[in-house]
Amino acid sequence: MTLSPKTLSYDELRALDARHVWHPFTQAGTAKPPILALGGRGATIYAADGREYLDLVSSWWCNLHGHGNPAIAQAIADQAMRLEQVIFADFTHEPAARLAARVTRRLPGDLDRVFYSDDGSTAVEVSLKLAHQYWRNKGQHRDVYVAFEGGYHGDTAGAMSAGHSSGYFEQWREMLFPVKTVPFPATWDDDPEVEAKEAAALDALDLVFACHPDHVSAVIVEPLIQGAAGMRMCRPEFLRALELKVREAGSLLIFDEVMTGFSRTGDLFACVKAGVTPDLICLSKGLTGGFLPLSMTVAREAIFQEFLGQDLSRAFLHGHSYTANPLGCAAGLASLDLLEAAECQSRIQAIEALHRARLDRLKSRPNVARTRLCGTIAAMDISGGGVGYAAEVGPKLKAAFLERGLLLRPLGNVLYLLPPYCTTEAELNRAWDAVEDVLATL
Numbered sequence: 001m002t003l004s005p006k007t008l009s010y011d012e013l014r015a016l017d018a019r020h021v022w023h024p025f026t027q028a029g030t031a032k033p034p035i036l037a038l039g040g041r042g043a044t045i046y047a048a049d050g051r052e053y054l055d056l057v058s059s060w061w062c063n064l065h066g067h068g069n070p071a072i073a074q075a076i077a078d079q080a081m082r083l084e085q086v087i088f089a090d091f092t093h094e095p096a097a098r099l100a101a102r103v104t105r106r107l108p109g110d111l112d113r114v115f116y117s118d119d120g121s122t123a124v125e126v127s128l129k130l131a132h133q134y135w136r137n138k139g140q141h142r143d144v145y146v147a148f149e150g151g152y153h154g155d156t157a158g159a160m161s162a163g164h165s166s167g168y169f170e171q172w173r174e175m176l177f178p179v180k181t182v183p184f185p186a187t188w189d190d191d192p193e194v195e196a197k198e199a200a201a202l203d204a205l206d207l208v209f210a211c212h213p214d215h216v217s218a219v220i221v222e223p224l225i226q227g228a229a230g231m232r233m234c235r236p237e238f239l240r241a242l243e244l245k246v247r248e249a250g251s252l253l254i255f256d257e258v259m260t261g262f263s264r265t266g267d268l269f270a271c272v273k274a275g276v277t278p279d280l281i282c283l284s285k286g287l288t289g290g291f292l293p294l295s296m297t298v299a300r301e302a303i304f305q306e307f308l309g310q311d312l313s314r315a316f317l318h319g320h321s322y323t324a325n326p327l328g329c330a331a332g333l334a335s336l337d338l339l340e341a342a343e344c345q346s347r348i349q350a351i352e353a354l355h356r357a358r359l360d361r362l363k364s365r366p367n368v369a370r371t372r373l374c375g376t377i378a379a380m381d382i383s384g385g386g387v388g389y390a391a392e393v394g395p396k397l398k399a400a401f402l403e404r405g406l407l408l409r410p411l412g413n414v415l416y417l418l419p420p421y422c423t424t425e426a427e428l429n430r431a432w433d434a435v436e437d438v439l440a441t442l
């Protein structure tokens with residue numbers, strides 16, 4: 001096949017993909033051919049078959065302001081004409097310095113130091129490696145890590161170790177290092193057991209600290225919402241109690257805000273909403289508004305100080321080829337401008353209010369349980385088709401929604417809506433109408 005993209009038909013493009021591309025989280029032996037996306041505007045994706053899809057998963061939780069946002073596109077184009085990329089050891093550049101200052105200004109306490117990397121997984125790897133070396137630099141041997149049951153932190157080896165209880169990584173068990181897990185007090189609307197679950201989780205944590213005195217390096221948690229585990233939510237009260245326990249034990253607290261960051265929970269960051277100051281915070285998905293891969297691990301200044309010295313051995317010898325890519329940083333600045341505008345903040349509140357009203361209407365349905373809401377994320381369990389990630393109801397729902405022009409990807413039997421903030425009231429109501437429709441036919 002000759003490669004002249006301008007003259008290739010859609011069928012030829014599909015054939016090239018089928019022959020040469022390996023898609024993520026996909027069994028190519030049984031999967032339907034992928035949808036060929038041609039473009040996007042706002043919350044809508046336009047496909048080669050003439051169909052339109054409302055992107056209610058924000059393209060894997062990354063997109064904030066819609067597809068093809070002209071302000072972000074322009075910022076990237078302008079930056080590309082100035083400086084597309086430069087080595088980030090011995091060099092710095094304007095977008096990296098400004099973005100680090102703007103993000104840290106909105107974070108609590110002395111969360112003032114930004115280490116840039118490429119995606120959520122690397123942001124988490126960096127946080128785990130920083131915690132490890134921090135204790136070594138202080139002359140302490142703390143090598144026990146604690147994570148929450150069901151937690152997901154990415155697909156690289158350290159992130160898989162922290163997320164081993166998610167069930168996604170059985171294939172690679174031998175590659176992982178041991179991480180202790182404690183229960184996550186997942187809760188939902190009108191949950192009478194929430195306090196008992198929180199107490200049990202804190203007791204389990206006490207036990208780990210008691211068994212490994214002065215040896216727990218860090219506790220890592222997805223604050224307020226465990227995403228991939230099925231949009232499992234916890235209360236801010238629990239995170240404040242968790243912070244106290246970690247402080248008492250003299251350990252470090254890592255917030256994996258890869259998904260919750262940038263107003264997903266209603267506040268700019270989950271740590272702000274919860275009133276907690278973690279030691280390290282991982283940010284990625286929404287950082288560039290969904291345009292480019294970029295991430296940051298933000299550390300408290302006190303942690304950075306432990307890496308200072310006169311020789312390389314105390315320094316953090318870690319980095320990536322595209323660390324702090326200027327195009328990504330420029331996109332991040334443009335996205336923050338949009339996000340901080342009053343108009344966007346009121347859209348976020350409107351989405352939450354609309355979610356609330358529509359969730360309440362669904363509560364009484366026999367196949368809907370555990371409705372829950374946090375900021376722009378609404379979720380519920382669907383019964384009658386199995387539970388867990390492999391529940392057969394998931395693919396069935398996905399197909400039914402695609403048929404109706406909605407991009408929704410249930411996590412097993414958990415159906416959730418996580419729309420871009422530009423989604424209009426009419427679009428969101430159309431989505432919820434379709435949800436009611438499809439659930440009625442199950």
Ligand SMILES: *Cc1c(COP(=O)(O)O)cnc(C)c1O
Nearest residue numbers: 119120121152153154227258259
């Ligand atoms: C998606 C996600 C990650 C991994 O991010 P990638 O960019 O896919 O590597 C890590 N933590 C959380 C909470 C996530 O949702």
